[in-house]
Amino acid sequence: AKIVTDVVCPFCGTLCDDLEVALSDDGKEILEVYNACAIGATKFLHSQASDRLTRPQKKQEDGSWKEVTYDEAADYTAKMLVDAKKPLMYGWSSTSCSAQGVGAEIGEEVGACMDNTATVCHGSTLIAVQDVGVPSATLGEIANRADRVVFWGCNPAHAHPRHMSRYSIFPRGFFTGKGSKSRQMIVVDPRNTDTAKMADVHLQLEQGHDYELLSAIRVAIRGEKLPDVVAGISKEQIYEVADTLKSGRFAVIFFGMGVTHSLGKNHNIDIAISVTRDLNDYTKAAIVPMRGHYNVTGSGQVWGWQFGFPFCLDLTRGFARYNPGDSSSNDLLVRDELDAVFVLGSDPGAHFPVRSVKKIAQLPSVCIDPHITPTSAVSKMHVPVAFVGVEVGGCAYRMDNVPIETKKVVEPPEGMLTDEEFLQLVLNRVRELKGAA
Numbered sequence: 478a479k480i481v482t483d484v485v486c487p488f489c490g491t492l493c494d495d496l497e498v499a500l501s502d503d504g505k506e507i508l509e510v511y512n513a514c515a516i517g518a519t520k521f522l523h524s525q526a527s528d529r530l531t532r533p534q535k536k537q538e539d540g541s542w543k544e545v546t547y548d549e550a551a552d553y554t555a556k557m558l559v560d561a562k563k564p565l566m567y568g569w570s571s572t573s574c575s576a577q578g579v580g581a582e583i584g585e586e587v588g589a590c591m592d593n594t595a596t597v598c599h600g601s602t603l604i605a606v607q608d609v610g611v612p613s614a615t616l617g618e619i620a621n622r623a624d625r626v627v628f629w630g631c632n633p634a635h636a637h638p639r640h641m642s643r644y645s646i647f648p649r650g651f652f653t654g655k656g657s658k659s660r661q662m663i664v665v666d667p668r669n670t671d672t673a674k675m676a677d678v679h680l681q682l683e684q685g686h687d688y689e690l691l692s693a694i695r696v697a698i699r700g701e702k703l704p705d706v707v708a709g710i711s712k713e714q715i716y717e718v719a720d721t722l723k724s725g726r727f728a729v730i731f732f733g734m735g736v737t738h739s740l741g742k743n744h745n746i747d748i749a750i751s752v753t754r755d756l757n758d759y760t761k762a763a764i765v766p767m768r769g770h771y772n773v774t775g776s777g778q779v780w781g782w783q784f785g786f787p788f789c790l791d792l793t794r795g796f797a798r799y800n801p802g803d804s805s806s807n808d809l810l811v812r813d814e815l816d817a818v819f820v821l822g823s824d825p826g827a828h829f830p831v832r833s834v835k836k837i838a839q840l841p842s843v844c845i846d847p848h849i850t851p852t853s854a855v856s857k858m859h860v861p862v863a864f865v866g867v868e869v870g871g872c873a874y875r876m877d878n879v880p881i882e883t884k885k886v887v888e889p890p891e892g893m894l895t896d897e898e899f900l901q902l903v904l905n906r907v908r909e910l911k912g913a914a
């Protein structure tokens with residue numbers, strides 16, 4: 478077998494870049510994936526599925542699917558977007574930055590609302606960072622330096638399985654030579670998760686009281702008085718955690734959905750950032766969101782430099798407006814303001830509230846995804862594309878905002894397009910249609 482080294486895993490925001498993939502002698506088939514976690518390896522192996530869709534499918538009146546060409550699919554998609562008054566172009570997290578760039582050009586041409594998966598994920602983080610800034614660090618710095626590691630409202634043991642072994646807890650770095658023994662691990666979570674079970678300290682707070690506990694930690698850091706119990710945690714434990722964090726050489730707070738989507742939302746992140754800022758009076762401290770999809774961070778970056786805003790974009794007036802809570806996908810769907818839905822590289826059918834999914838099912842819709850998903854099932858057109866990071870390379874941003882070039886490992890099935898190539902077809906067709914109008 479042939480071994481391809483330094484392969485980047487295109488699954489989660491950890492973007493592990495040390496994978497090795499064994500190929501058949503002719504280089505066409507993936508035989509084995511080494512170093513990846515189970516979910517990462519499965520992604521590579523799924524690309525080899527014998528029942529994989531390799532051509533676009535259009536839903537017929539009777540609900541059956543009919544194969545069409547990529548040109549026909551691009552024509553349908555372009556017409557749908559040009560005819561719509563207010564189309565939503567959603568997703569953009571499981572694809573490369575260059576595809577995201579072409580998507581943004583289409584959105585600008587047709588005057589779309591554009592949103593990415595941050596809208597149901599770390600959108601509140603992006604808002605908080607705009608409000609108060611963020612003291613950050615790269616995962617490399619953390620691996621080499623962090624001796625106090627907090628996981629707040631996240632469960633990397635399941636969601637980012639190699640995060641702890643590669644970057645945050647176990648690696649033996651330059652200043653962390655004893656690996657996990659060099660570090661104090663604190664988990665804050667109302668649930669006794671598999672991550673919590675590994676912690677030196679588990680603060681099992683009352684659900685939805687993150688803001689109070691973060692605020693109490695700020696008080697404790699400053700040595701001020703606390704009530705006996707905050708968020709279900711005794712003041713003794715809060716003072717102890719504050720001391721542990723202050724006494725380290727480098728503290729890092731990783732946080733996830735438990736903070737961004739519990740009561741308080743962006744205000745929780747504001748105060749978590751404030752805790753980090755306060756800690757910098759005593760030691761070095763950073764805070765990093767546990768971003769989910771492998772390039773959700775990149776979609777915020779690309780739109781940030783193209784439009785000035787990272788998600789919830791409304792381009793319907795020909796310039797970018799940004800108003801999360803108003804121009805966010807679910808608000809637009811529930812208020813029934815959209816007349817077409819385009820989804821790429823994500824699965825709102827599985828993750829949006831059922832009211833929103835029902836709306837997608839009623840509207841003209843296109844889903845671009847290598848897999849059959851709940852979203853493709855409710856869409857009128859499904860366009861399968863090559864897997865980014867497996868069958869085509871492309872840039873992706875890791876959760877700490879470091880851009881990493883993913884690798885092409887094998888050829889896609891004969892005649893299949895990448896999502897960037899398909900988007901380029903759509904963009905050309907949109908321009909033709911608009912030129913003719």
Ligand code: SF4
Nearest residue numbers: 486489493514517639
């Ligand atoms: Fe892939 Fe994430 Fe697993 Fe790393 S931790 S191998 S990036 S799924």
